[in-house]
Amino acid sequence: MRRLHPVSLAALALTAPAWTGTALAQDAPAIAQADAPPVDQSPGEGEIVVTATRLPGQVQTDSPPILELDEQQVAAYGAASIADLVAQLAPQTGSGRGRGGRPVFLVNGQRVSGFREFSRFPPEAIRKVEVLPEEVALQFGYPPDARVINFILKDNFASRTIEAEYGMPTRGGTSTAQGEASLLTINGPRRINGSVEYTRTSPLTEAERGVIQTPGTDPTVPGDADPADYRTLVARDEKVEANATFTTGLGEMGSGKQFTLNGNVTRDVRTSLSGLDTVLLTSPSGDQALRTLDADPISRRTTTDTYSLGSTFNAPLGDWRYSGTLDASRTDSDSRRDRRRDTAALAAAAAAGTLAIDAPLPSVADAGFDRTLSRVWSASQKNTLAGSPLILPGGEVNVTLDAGYDWTRIESRDSRAALGETQLTRGDLNAGVNLNLPIASMREGFLDAIGDLSLNLGAGIDHLSDFGTLTDWNVGTTWKPAERLALKASYIQREVAPGLSQLGGPVILDVNVPVYDFTTGRTVLANVTSGGNPDLLAETQRDFKLSANYDLDWFDRTNLVVEYFSNRSSNTTEAFPLLTPAIEAAFPDRVTRASDGTLLAIDRRPVTFAERSSSRIRYGINMSGKLGKPSPEGEGQGRGGRFGAMMGIAAPSQPAPASGTGGGFDPARFGEMRTRFCAAPEGQAPDLSGLPERMLERLKGEDGQIDPAKVAALKARFCAADGGGMRTFDPARFAALRTALACGVEGSNADPATLPAEIADRLKGPDGTIDPARLAEFRSRICALPADGSGGTGGRGGWRGRGGQGSPSGEQAAGGGRQSGGGGGFGGRRGGDGQGRWNLSLYHTIELRNRALIADGGPELDLLAGDGLSDGGVSRHKVELEGGVFRKGLGARLSGNYLSGTTVRGSGLPGSSDLKFGDLATFDLRLFANLEQQKWLTGGGEPGFWKGARLSFRIDNLFDAHQRVTDVNGLVPLRYQPGLIDPVGRRFEIEFRKMF
Template sequence: MMSVAPGALMAQDDPVSGGAPQEAVDEVDEIIVTGQPERGAVIGEIEPEQQLSPADVRALGVTSIAEIITELEPQTNGTPIILLNGKRISSFSEIRDIPSEAVARVDILPEQVALSYGYAPTQKVVNIVLRQRFRSEKAELELGTTTEGGRDNAEIEAGLLRIRGDDRFSLDLEYSRAARLLESERDIVTTPSSRPYALGGNIAAGMSGAEVDPALSALAGQTVTVAAVPGSAASGAPSLADFVAGANVAAVTDLTPYRTLNPATENFSANATLARALGGVSATINGRLELSENDSLQGLSTAALGLAAGSPFSPFAQDVTLYRYLGQGGALGQQIRGTTGHVGVTLNGQIGRKWQWSFTGNGDLSITRTRTDRGIDTDAIQAALDAGDPSVNPYGDFAPGLLANRPIDTARAKSQAVTADLLVSGALFRMPAGDVMTSIRLGASANGFESRSVRSGVERSTDYSREIGSGQVSLDVPLTSRSKGVLGGIGDIGVNLNIAAQQLSDFGTLSTLGYGLRWQPIRAVQILASANQDRAAPTGAQITDPLISTPNVSVFDYATGQSVFVTQLSGGNAALRESVRDQFRLSARVKPFEKPNLTLTATYLNSRTTNPIAAFPTPTPDLEAAFPQRFLRDADGNLIQVDARPINFLRSQSEQLRWGFDLSIALKSHIQKVIEAWRASGSRPEDRPKELDDMRAAFGRNRAQGERPAGQDGAPPAGDSGERAGSGRDNAGPGDGGERPRGPGGGGFGGGRGRGDGQGGGRLSFSLYHTWHLEESILIAPGVPELDLLNGDATGSSGGQPRHEIKARVGYSNNGLGARLGVDWESGTHVDGALDGSSRLEFGSLATANLRLFANLGQMPSLVKNIPFLRGARVSLRVDNIFNQRREVRDATGMTPLRYQQDYLDPLGRTISISFRKLFTPNFGGARAGG
């Protein structure tokens, strides 16, 4: 064992003479009693689909549990349910900031495991098992930018963590900010307005398309319907001849410096967690505070000023309209300020030997404030022009008093919730094939929602409350068992049944019914099938969010085949109804052999939903015919407003097959090879390799591999238990390594029961997942053709549903150096509009690659020996979208619509960030390593 995990020598030295940082102490075996569950294992007989050891976690190149969950998205296929040490947590904020070095094991489990913890079986479960003992302080700085310029960002984080068995304390502070990215910093071509606005101004007739003035047409030699205002007009009244040069050549203003592609953001969060073992109960309290700011620019204020025929500034014989952008007012802005507070409590305990209980309680408060500039009210300017005031030049700058009235829309949304949840689970009775397991969950919550908005001077308010009582019961019944000799020839078979109900004060009773089958014909194969029907009510936010009006939002109007800027309405919809979903899921996991570790998984999912709740889809002619009240057009048929608040579709159907594999190959580190060679030669102190001397010098140790502690008369020194590191005791301090995962397949992702598999060394890993969408359709409303998202229809601005999606990951980690490459690919789609196919859009396929390079400097003894500060240090370089790929969109003529310019679809493109993190891990004797 010592030759497999050379870092174990650091855990045996004199505790008062210094200690190795976390990175220097690799994972070693703990004593596992055959037939007993692993520490922190989940309830039930369902085995993990995958199991990650500390070496596997290091190979991910991540620094926190939050990053682990993000990096495992291909394996979890979305947001999973998170457990800690096989127990429920009040919320993810309890553990999100814990350093990845404190993780002893990660189990990825199928959806059916969620039933044992009182959740719906619709999400995978990730169980995080922490080390039994860990202490550290951390400081991290990250800087990033885009290779095309703009959007610089920075993040700084500091935290501390203490783990000793069930006792835990953590505190994390984080601040980040990112600069805004303007359209002018990218190759954006301004979408023409439906009206001829410009900073200098354009003159048009009162009726769209009509002649401005016959006399001007005679001077220009053509019928003039629009004329650019001459520059000289800003300082005095122009003549008719001054407009000849701009006849039918409308002035155009580049608005890209006044609009943001990405807003400026600033965020601060503080997160603290305290866990204590109180008798036979483990108690945890968590508090989190988040403050956020978001500032965006929405273009310039517009003015359509009427000039009468007798105006001193109008040389025209009839009334005309002047269209101007009012640059004096500056860019229109939208500011969003958010405050979020959370308090969570978790209690876990045992009832006898076979029952356990869990209580979670949460209190949440969220306040969002939005201010949106509507532009300058031009009534005062128009009144002065109508009065013939010679001091008010409509083409020049206006007096500040005329610009003083600047209406602002405001909105404030407040939500608060208190929830409590009690889960009791355990064995009801024993059958020949095993225990019949049950879980019983009872929950209650009180929710309040308040919103206030002022739009165009009209105030609206909503006060809404919802109380919920809920309950869920699940049974897991084993029918056959190989180990117990009950029809073992057909393998292990178990069935489960779950029933749940919610009583909502505003929606009545909503029920859920489901059942499932588990079959493990041989140890290497596990097959799961489940079916469930659940009813869900819209959230309070979906009902009560205040009405917000955002100007100058770019959309593609399929009815005209043009990109236009519209005012978009967002907020809640009080008319939303409950949805009913029927799901069938069939999944299989195969682990054909132990080394190398290979896991094959496949999942078939069929989902049918009645009254699904969704954001308002892309404005197609069929949709506009079904919901005419959601669209507003001007007299010329130009789309000027879209109400994008959520709606209920009539029905949706989804069918997909997702399959893939994970392969993990253990690698021996350089130091492991050195130690093995030294041991093979007799382990003589005089032949000790230089690398081990460097480790002693770097980490303050007083002996080399294989030597006994230098205590009096050969006894272990004071404070040393004399036990081997990794024996399950905590004498090893922060680098005790904890447990070796024991999975169904052994080694790598699957863990392994044997020794000598390089558990403490490096990893070479591969994963590939392919999702094949067999059906994706939506029936929006009666009388509207069904939308086939795979064949020409869409509900969003990014096209239809790609039929094929692929996620691939390749990782390498050894000797302190690592790299991880991720590639995501989606097949192309198309959207058929109106105009006899002339507005058909082709969305090309898209492949993006992301690369992360990292160096755990604390795992490089020679470097740490020369620069002790680097003990516990890590440097990471990340490049997202390496090849700067963006989706290509073409219309029927082969051109890219202005709305679908590539810099609109992905403003950032390639981004680069570099981070430096330092873990100040205490020595065994209480001193601080590295500082």
Template sequence: MISSPRSLLASSPVILASMLLATPAAAQISDTESEYADEEIVVTAEFTRGAVVTEIAPVVELSEEDIASFGASSVQDLLEAISSQTTSSRGRGSGRPIVLINGQRTSGFREIRDLPPEAIRTVQVFPEELALQYGYRPDQRVINFVLKDNYTGVSASAEYGVPTRGAQGRSELETTITRIGKNSRVNINLEWQNNTAITESERNIIQDAAGELVDLGNFRTLVAPSDNVELNANYSRAFDNGMSLSLNGGYVYDKSRGLQGLPSGTLTVAGDPLFRYFTEYGPLTRVQETNTAQAGLTLNGTLSDWRWSLTSDYTRTQVNTDTDRSGDVGLLQAAIDAGSVDPLATSFGPLLGAPVTDTARVVDQTINNLATLSGTLLVLPSGAVTTTVRAGYNREDLDSRETRGAIVTTTGLSRDELSTGINIDIPLADENIDVVEAIGKLSVNGNLGYSDLSDFGGLVEFGFGLNWEPVDGLVFSASAIGEDAAPSIAQLGNPVIITPDVTVFDFTNGESVLAAITTGGNFSLPAEKQRDIKLAVNYRPEWLDGFTFLGEYFRNNSDNVASSFPLLTPEIEAAFPDRVTRDASGRLVAIDRRPVNYANVSSERIRYGIDFSKRFGQERGGGRGGADGASRRPAAEAPKREPQGDKPADGAAPEGSAEARPAAPRGGRGAGGRPSGGRWQLSAYHTIRLEDRIKIRDGLDELDLLDGSAVGSTGGSPRHEFEINGGWFNNGIGFRLDGKHQTATRVNGGLTGSDLRFSDLTTFNLRMFINLDDRGNLTENIPFLKGSRIAFKVDNIFDDIQTIRDGNGLIPLSYQPGFVDPVGRYVEIDFRKRF
């Protein structure tokens, strides 16, 4: 049997090129066609090294030229630049994508974070549905980094930035060593950062009457000074038997030192209260020191025609917090009552108690282990049915110790989690050519999982989906997922910390006050039930190279949702009256902001947008495989399975296997050499929120976050959000511009004049850079500049800060611009050199 032309061309584009370029060979095939008419011809496509084995099309692909056009110093910088395409819109999880290297699982983002962009050949971004095939939750996008086969580099960079309003400096030094060989990879990164403080006086924060008397703004920080040191090391090795090993280790030290104002107290003078600040002991401070140690291991390999992986990750985080609070005023009050002390004196000596320091220490240790096995379950006329089976064991230990006065409180929580799950992908129309020609390619998938938590019992997850490609380049997908989710043990058992004199807005009285804020854990939180639906369309037209349209619809619905304490509006205070403390006059004095539980949270939104990129200034070749063309995945391999030889060194599936097809990386320049010519790129996305509601409990009105309700200090949910980013790069010079806009919102305060209106917000960030190697003979005249790049960055170009006004058009003290955004416009210069 001879495959149809459609099947032959789809299975191996190389065959078509060979036929066009070698006419005699084509004639020979024609002459011998009848001789083999009764035999089956098997066509196998070459497996692209580092490709992801999947039927799911990527939503974004970046070639070497694309990557160079971003001017990024590391993978982390690159992902920040394309965050609008890599962040999941499902509304679940952290939004951070899953990371693969050469199509294989990793122990985490740390394995790829510090690699130089020059070491990467291709970046592919896949939708959330691919996460299931690698044993992850379906609420994260997947990014595959295809590395170059041979790269060695040492780089160092220095950055310094300041807000244009002054008062703060940010410094950073970083060095990276990278070596990538055919079978091994080493990457070591060391980074140091320092941020200086921004005080309230440096942003002209208006104080209350008592604060004005002592210049309180000099003793309160809006941005605490901090120091940060990070060390990250990675090693990877591929073996001849197809197995690969990756090891990762890292350490992070962070320390911040915030000022919390001056000690204060309320004195009684002639029967009337007198609130005042005391200057004897200087400012109250809050010092937080964090030490984080991390280690990871990943094993990938093959077992017959199946691919297996094992990942293990350990993290230990210790956070020490020292918080000062005002001392005792009992002796001072007694002296005032006796008439021996003037209550307005500037100093009271030993009569005023010294500040007291509360301490809290939290040690959080987690170990996550996951094993997956993926391969072809059976082969149908429509193609290969693939499956991924996973099993995992996780453990978390949380130990905390809090000292407040003479009272010591300790908490010890632990959680063991055993999990298992399966995902199956079934092609209904793929290799059965007649069906494909009639309806296009069609596949369905399903997943089922179960977890047993030592402190919560059994939790179930399930989901199913559909992918349909009626014509080349147009893909429709639909998925529905359900999951039971337990609150984290940090939400349950974090130590109780009370921070005094935090500026908050009291909607009930329509005023800004200083209140004590309590944070910590809540043991009464139940398990959450999640039910989500996603519909999506991805279109890459044949007639417009480099253009992609993406449209997505999401609906999320959850019961028993654990959440941080919301903004204290009158409706929130009515729902949680035991979390609010007021004095005899009704003035707000304290809020307990430990986590709360919502009966139901539902949201509905649409997100759509385009990505468009083009190259210019060079000869174009290679057809649509070029960097400016929309990539095309090789079609499914021949249905007949051939004997398999050795696996590739990187542990990928064997060439010609009957597994799902690889998503091939884009073409572009070959190994070596700098990018020639230039390119431009533009992406734009629009999100429309159709619904955003919270039901706290039965008997209470729902909170409509699109119509006057709010749970955060930034107001309700904006109806519309816009994202745009684009760039231009040519001959070593490039710039990128990204912007975000959200529409205005409002919060109903319940009293005349206490409503708040939050203005719309538009921010644009600009990054310009120049690669000095590409600027004529500059590096020949100044050899030190060889391999160097200078970058200039401006965040929030127009210094736009959201304006919040009450019903009278006035800005509440707690919403002064310095509180809303103390940094504002920020400029930075970066010098990077490769050795």
């Protein structure tokens, strides 16, 4: 097979039948400047050999993706931002490894300084999403404890977006209002994004949920205030956030060098209430009364200011790829909490008989407040170098080297502490190496009888200024005995130090916190201490994983994932666990009780366990497909496609070469593609190497294989005498158009009378006359192109059409406006292939083992057999569901989570009780409509105001499910009232979003 020279398919995209047009338009950039590797072939009669090219920005790995989403599939989620999309992808992006947290994020296959760099981008800017296994993180210098999400962005895109949201529980009591404005411009390697967001949440009190108060806290004298009115379940919260990101290419065009700078500022003010000041009065006769001083609650107000700065630099260094990231932040926290007032004088007066216990109480002086100040500085600089320096018989050896320095400093001061300011500083100098060694390869023909086999080896070292030297190493293998089956195994051992905040976080005391006491079987209000513990130890982790990924012949794509995890750790850092009798016996100095055994206080600062071990199986299925039939020929291509076809002018595209630079329509390359198709002898299929994946999908039959009949039909249309309506670029016609539009003539305007009739018709408004705004926009786009009609490089190429890049439908037309793969085009409001999209993901996790050894020689807790470390214990079964449908601008999504019930044992002594936590299944429903596509709203004409508008309606906890917690008598302890476990319950939210 000869090497395929770069070929632009833009003109073909504008004029091909409906079953190929959209795919060509969206995927032409993928091959515009990509060469297909030479492969020897001797196709038999009727046989079609296809060599596909990799989309620029995709991650090159031998690990198959768990999930892939194209533009239409992304649109089917109805997400407002990339952050919203990530939240909806939780089942597919979550890891069952039991380590790590948020997934690893990449943009165009490269590291970023942080998620905030692009979290506010609209999903319409995404060309493709890849979700990859945890092991892929090693290629980018990350530990293999979280899955990798790669966002491939469009080369050209522009939007301005405003959003307004309002949500509240169906039972009322609290509400959240949010407003956001953002802008984004992507022009080749240059990206500019800015956003401002304001969120306000009103408080919710225990009285508004009918929470029964703990005995001994209700006032006993009529007229005193009810403390339930002054205890918040949801705090008052006001938050404002501003974010800006700038990305640009450096050096000469095509150098591949890119620099990003990101800044973020956040202020969050949170106010909560902890009840009222009370005094217990005892008369000389022994009568008692609990009194509230006044309706002045004990409040806590915390103001948190965060300032963040991040930068990324990516550049090729010979055959290597360098990436440097910097993420720095400063967080200032100021927490003020009211002190209890001195009521000793009142108690003494009542005991002496000088104050009647039911008489109005005299005022008591305000005791002021306690104040906790903290400032946390952090900076992380990471350098990675990736390349393939060696070639073995099985393929290239991939090497990733990383080195960096992390620095953290905590400064805290508490007015209740006599030691003054606390300062903790940690420096972490780290380095690592990862090698991927190909052992056998079907592609290379080396040991291909066993399939594809590779070995992964890695090691790292961290030198911490406060913990000394810590090491880690890992080994793994990936085996693909068949094209559709991938098997993986990995083992990781690493030493991990506790976080600096876990060691030295400010000590904070919360009063009147409801706590269930397993020893007495009662709920009490206790003082709870939180903060850091400087006595924590370094943890050693040993993790083992086996996994299988199998692609099935169901729908467009279906894959089955099965994973087994085994984790074992020693000297683990744990949040202070649920206060069961076993935990109290292990940490007696953390609990304070009165002489009668009443629980008074708990110190919940972190602790060290001797050992933790667990194992689990997680398996799931991901399915996706299409709904309905493709649109008839021409439908959905938009005016841009039809217009370009009529004029014989190929809409300029902005391809995405590997270097990240722009590109344009090349008549010679298009002619070569047409020549190659038409040169194929009658009855023999043309060479399809290098065609985009989506176009190839259009050429497949029901059996999933390339259909020779479809290829023949495309060839016949392509090679018809008149080009099948697919006229190539005509320089003379383009030059005449530029003359009619007065391009390059200072101070001149286009004369509508000189425009070709077919163009003038497309520029007319509803009144039948040429719309000046449309004409001006069209003129600016055409005149901005080079005189030879090429798309230029890195400019504002592409004819920004009505509803093109701004359409929230994601079903862009062949001439879908200023976006990667959209080509040119004036219009393209409906776009897409006319088919809907659906997907379903379902995952089930089964806990096989979960144990905790508190101390060497001490008790070992079986968390699956009645022992507990947290509220609810550990569920043996967990199910995650996510799916939805989307068609013609209407979408619905449903997500669900299920946790099986658990039991936490008491001590078995009199007064103690077991607790049973019931099963819990919750579902969230989201409905959305792209208003510009609703004919009943637009009248079937131009969308006007509704262009780029979307309305969403969401219901969280659709069935208002609450976990039921009961003791051995079937009663609900006060601490586990539904209003305390989930005070919000079922909640609805309405959102209006408009893109300009």
